[in-house]
Amino acid sequence: MGDEAKVLVFSFPIQGHINPLLQFSKRLISKNVTVTFLTTSSTHNNIIRRAIAGGATALPLSFVPLDDGFEEGHPSTDSSPEYFEKFQENVSRSLSQLISSMEPKPNAVVYDSCTPWVLNVCREHPGVAAASFFTQCSTVNAIYVHSLRGAFKEFQDDVVLPAMPPLKGSDLPVFLYDNNLCRPLFELLCSQFENVDHIDFFLVNSFDELEVEVLEWMKKQWPVKNIGPMIPSMYLDKRLAGDKDYGLSLFSAQNECLDWLDSKPHGSVIYVSFGSIAVLKDAQMIEVAAGLKQTGHNFLWVVRETETKKLPSNYIEELGEKGLIVKWSPQLQVLAHKSIGCFMTHCGWNSTLEALSLGVSLIGMPAYSDQPTNAKFIEDVWKVGVRVKADKDGFVTKEEIVRCVGEVMEEMSEKGKEIRKNALRLMDYAKKALSEGGNSDKNIDEFVAKIAK
Numbered sequence: 001m002g003d004e005a006k007v008l009v010f011s012f013p014i015q016g017h018i019n020p021l022l023q024f025s026k027r028l029i030s031k032n033v034t035v036t037f038l039t040t041s042s043t044h045n046n047i048i049r050r051a052i053a054g055g056a057t058a059l060p061l062s063f064v065p066l067d068d069g070f071e072e073g074h075p076s077t078d079s080s081p082e083y084f085e086k087f088q089e090n091v092s093r094s095l096s097q098l099i100s101s102m103e104p105k106p107n108a109v110v111y112d113s114c115t116p117w118v119l120n121v122c123r124e125h126p127g128v129a130a131a132s133f134f135t136q137c138s139t140v141n142a143i144y145v146h147s148l149r150g151a152f153k154e155f156q157d158d159v160v161l162p163a164m165p166p167l168k169g170s171d172l173p174v175f176l177y178d179n180n181l182c183r184p185l186f187e188l189l190c191s192q193f194e195n196v197d198h199i200d201f202f203l204v205n206s207f208d209e210l211e212v213e214v215l216e217w218m219k220k221q222w223p224v225k226n227i228g229p230m231i232p233s234m235y236l237d238k239r240l241a242g243d244k245d246y247g248l249s250l251f252s253a254q255n256e257c258l259d260w261l262d263s264k265p266h267g268s269v270i271y272v273s274f275g276s277i278a279v280l281k282d283a284q285m286i287e288v289a290a291g292l293k294q295t296g297h298n299f300l301w302v303v304r305e306t307e308t309k310k311l312p313s314n315y316i317e318e319l320g321e322k323g324l325i326v327k328w329s330p331q332l333q334v335l336a337h338k339s340i341g342c343f344m345t346h347c348g349w350n351s352t353l354e355a356l357s358l359g360v361s362l363i364g365m366p367a368y369s370d371q372p373t374n375a376k377f378i379e380d381v382w383k384v385g386v387r388v389k390a391d392k393d394g395f396v397t398k399e400e401i402v403r404c405v406g407e408v409m410e411e412m413s414e415k416g417k418e419i420r421k422n423a424l425r426l427m428d429y430a431k432k433a434l435s436e437g438g439n440s441d442k443n444i445d446e447f448v449a450k451i452a453k
C-alpha cells in the first residue's frame with residue numbers, strides 16, 4: 001500500500017507544532033510514503049542544525065526550505081499582523097513554485113491547521129490533496145467552532161455546549177474569554193476553521209477514546225480523523241525501530257538530569273515544565289519556587305534560559321539534592337523515568353498527550369491558548385490530575401501548589417489513587433490507538449490508501 005505516495009509536510013516553525021508533524025512524517029514513512037519536510041528560509045539553517053543534533057537528518061526524509069521573505073533568524077514567534085501577512089504571501093508563492101517543479105506531483109500536502117491558506121495552493125495544482133493537521137484536541141476545535149457560530153459571547157462565564165461538561169469562562173481557550181490578549185493570534189487560531197468545508201482531510205493529534213462525545217459531534221460536521229497521539233513509537237507501539245525522540249529540538253536538552261533522576265526513589269520526583277513558550281510573571285515564578293520547596297518532595301524543574309533571572313537569589317544553592325533546575329530536559333525520557341511521581345505542567349497539548357501516553361499523573365497550571373481547556377478536561381473529564389486554583393488575577397499561591405502536590409503524590413490520598421488508576425487506563429488506550437489495527441493506525445492507513453489512488 002502507498003508505494004508511490006509522495007507527501008509534503010509543513011509545520012509552523014515552533015516546537016509544539018514541529019514535534020507532532022515530524023512524528024506524523026515518520027509514521028507515513030513507515031507506511032512507504034516519501035516525505036519532504038518543509039521549513040522556511042528564515043528558520044531552515046537552525047532547523048537543519050537542530051535536526052542534525054537530534055538525529056532527524058538520519059531519517060529517510062528531506063528538508064526543503066520555502067521562502068518566507070524574512071531574514072535568517074527572524075523569530076517564528078513574531079505575532080504581528082505584518083509578519084503573518086508577509087509569511088502567507090511568500091510561503092504560498094514558494095510552495096506553489098515547489099509543487100510546479102516536482103514531477104511527479106506530490107499526492108498531498110499535510111499542513112499545520114494554522115496555515116489554512118495552504119488549501120488555496122493545493123487547489124492551484126489539481127490532484128494534490130489538502131490535509132489540515134490540527135495540533136490541538138477536538139474539544140478545543142469544537143469550542144472554536146461554537147464560538148465562530150455565535151454559540152457564546154466574549155467574556156461569557158457559563159458556557160453550555162453540546163457533548164461537553166458546562167464550562168466556566170476560565171475553562172475556555174484563553175483568546176475566547178479575552179480576545180484582546182493578542183488580536184493577531186486570536187485571528188490566526190480562528191482562521192483554522194475558515195475553509196474546513198473544503199479540505200480533503202481533517203487530521204487531529206488525539207485518539208478516539210479520549211474525546212468520545214466531542215468526536216462524535218465533530219464527525220457530524222466534518223470527516224474528522226484522529227491520528228494521535230503523535231509521540232515517538234518507543235513509548236507507544238514500539239513498531240518504529242529506534243524511534244525514541246522527536247529528533248528535532250529547538251532547545252538543547254540537559255541529559256545529565258537523567259542521572260540525577262536515577263539517584264531518586266521510585267515515584268518520588270515532581271517534574272515541572274511550562275513548555276517552550278509560556279512566560280511566568282516574576283512574582284509567580286518566586287511563588288512557584290517557594291511552593292515546590294515547601295512540598296518537601298524532590299523536584300526537577302525546567303526553567304528556560306530566558307526565565308532563569310526570575311529565580312530567587314541563592315535558590316539553586318539552597319535546594320541541595322532536593323531539587324534540580326535545568327534549562328531544557330529530554331522530556332519524554334524524564335516522563336518515562338521510574339522516579340517521576342507527577343508532572344506539573346502548563347497543559348500544552350503535546351505535554352498532555354505525552355503524560356497521558358506514559359500514565360503520569362498531572363498537576364495543571366495553565367496559562368495561555370488552549371491550556372485552560374486541557375486542564376479542565378485533565379481534572380474533571382479524564383480525571384488524571386488536578387488543576388491549581390488561581391485567584392482573580394490568575395495568581396497561584398505556594399499553599400495551593402503544596403495542596404495540589406499533596407493530592408496527587410500522597411500514597412494514601414483517595415484522589416491520588418483514582419488519578420493513578422485513570423492515568424493507566426488512558427495510557428492503555430493511547431498505546432492501542434497506534435498499535436497495529438488501532439483506530440489512529442487505521443486512520444493513517446486509510447489516509448495513505450486514499451492519497452495513493
Ligand code: UDP
Nearest residue numbers: 016275276277302328329331348349350351
Ligand atoms: N519539551 C521538552 N523539554 C522540555 C520542555 C518541553 O522536550 O524541557 C517538549 C515537550 O516534550 C513537548 C514540547 O516541548 O513535546 C512542548 O509542547 P507543548 O504543546 O506541551 O507546549 P508549548 O511549548 O507548545 O507551549
